[in-house]
Amino acid sequence: MVLSWKANLPEELQAKIDKVDKMIAPRLAEIDEQILHNQQRVLEIFRKHRVGEEDLVPSTGYGYDDIGRDKLEAIYADYFKADDALVRSQFSSATQAIAVGLFSMLRPGDTLYYLTGTPYDTIQEVIGLAGNKPGNMKEWGINFKATELLENGEVDFEQAKKDLQDPKIKVIAIQRSLGYAVRASFTMEKIKKMLKFIKEVRPDVNIFVDNCYGEFSECEEPTFYGADLIAGSLFKNAGAGIVKGGAFLVGRKDLIEGAGSRLNVPGAGKGEGATWGYLRDMYQGFFMAAHTTGQAIKGMIFTAALCEEMGMNVAPKWNDPRTDIVQTVTFGEPDPMIKFCGAIQHYSPLNSFVDPIPYHQDGYEDDVVMASGSFTEGSTIELSSDGPLRPPYRLYIQGGLSYEHVKIAIAHAVAETFYQD
Known part of the structure; x- marks a missing residue:
């Protein structure tokens, strides 16, 4: 038959x-x-970190000394060739992880700059470009600039070089995927070019990459080439449809510490955050x-x-x-x-x-x-x-x-x- x-x-x-x-x-x-x-690569990293059944046991309450959580974050950092990671179910979405990462790096009077044009709708609300909801960056006195893309959807490096002369710019952001734009998503080959450009023009700033939808889509990630902090969702690529919620930040150690303080409180930082019953899914998803x-x-x-x-x-x-x-x-x-x-x-x-x-x-x-x-x-x-x-x-x-x-x-x-x- x-x-x-x-x-x-x-x-x-x-x-x-x-x-x-x-x-x-x-x-x-x-x-x-x-x-x-x-x-x-993932398999070798799991073997390197000696993942065992005991690492899947969840914590409760404050989540102090959660060995499985700490090892999982070390695995993320290892895969992305970064210093540290914050992989938490306490993030309700990647948008929250992005907001935590950006707010932790910016202070009143600073300027957030997007090299890849105005970001998509939900991030516009975080910034204060739309919605005018309480707690946005505009309300906190954080400014925003972007160099809009050329008609062909590529970065306008010539204009960006001029725009980046503003000394108030403290964080430069790159949006890897297209959101609701009509441009193409940026391949790693193009992101490498952006990272090189930023480091030549403004080596003093932190580079943030919204990596949503991008993890495992190629054999390289932005942190391989100098991105200081990236964000992604656990109910997108990195969770493989197994993880039921959460998001992550991966990057430089001091920036992850700052993000941990923003997510939780200064002092406790990334040392707090119970994993309840989610560790097994997070390990298996990754x-x-x-x-x-x-x-x-x-x-x-x-x-x-x-x-x-x-x-x-x-x-x-x-x-x-x-x-x-x-x-x-x-x-x-x-x-x-x-x-x-x-x-x-x-x-x-x-x-x-x-x-x-x-x-x-x-x-x-x-x-x-x-x-x-x-x-x-x-x-x-x-x-x-x-x-x-x-x-x-x-x-x-x-x-x-x-x-x-x-x-x-x-x-x-x-x-x-x-x-x-």
Whole structure:
């Protein structure tokens, strides 16, 4: 008996999928090699740090002398080739980790500067560019500057060199992934160039990288080349869909100490923070991260290839370099965008019976449509999609715990959007 998962799809679409499978096979093989490289590094680090069952025992209360937590943070620091790390369930999101990191490095009168243009919506609220919520940087007297990107989405180094003459700039930030922008995410090759530029022009400042969606997407990380502090989420790449919450900061020892004091209190710093029942998930998630991130990337390569085969505008294209788990598809109008997003929801393991409805979400300026039938709320290493209802009506698709799930869901999303009346 020959089984085919494509049997219920239109014959024309089945033929397109067969064509795509053959076309992307060499690219998927390259990702498999990348997974092996990153998995070997993680395995060797686990062996080096002699991880044992006793390291998975959680702490309670203040969390003093939590051996498993401290070892996990040493593992993160080792993988990212940094001094220290703060890996905590007490972070409600990567946005909180970013805010903690930035606030810990900045003082009233200082200026935060973004080399990669104005950051995405939730960080704009942290800064005070939008929302005007209490406690933002503007309220604390912290200033903000950015050099907007060139029309081609690249950094305007010539203008940045002039802007960086401001002596009040104390932290320079780089946003690796695209957020809700129309630019491409920045590969490590481009980030290396940015880091080199900053160190030549302003060697006195701290360099912060918002690394969300980027961990394990390549074989290198920003801290390999001089980033002083980076942030990421535990319910994105580094948690592999296993970790149920939290985020991390990795970087220079004094900056991690400062962030620990900001997260907790001066004096206790990173010495406090109980792990309750989460250590086992955090260890296992980090061990699985290379594989799961690779699965998501393979799924996004398939998504790009099939949508491009349908004549759609996608970025990155299937054979472009990848530096995160995000794929964008531009629809040009709201109805097909909402329909495609809805189909992804319908082919999710949870809440497949729900129809996504655009709504106003805290932290965003426009109505947002979102599909996320994930086991962990807000997990974007699990297959999800979202996008603001504004031109050019671009859907941001990300994640996938398995390549197979992404392939099935995207194929049916294409079928429901383009092959049904």
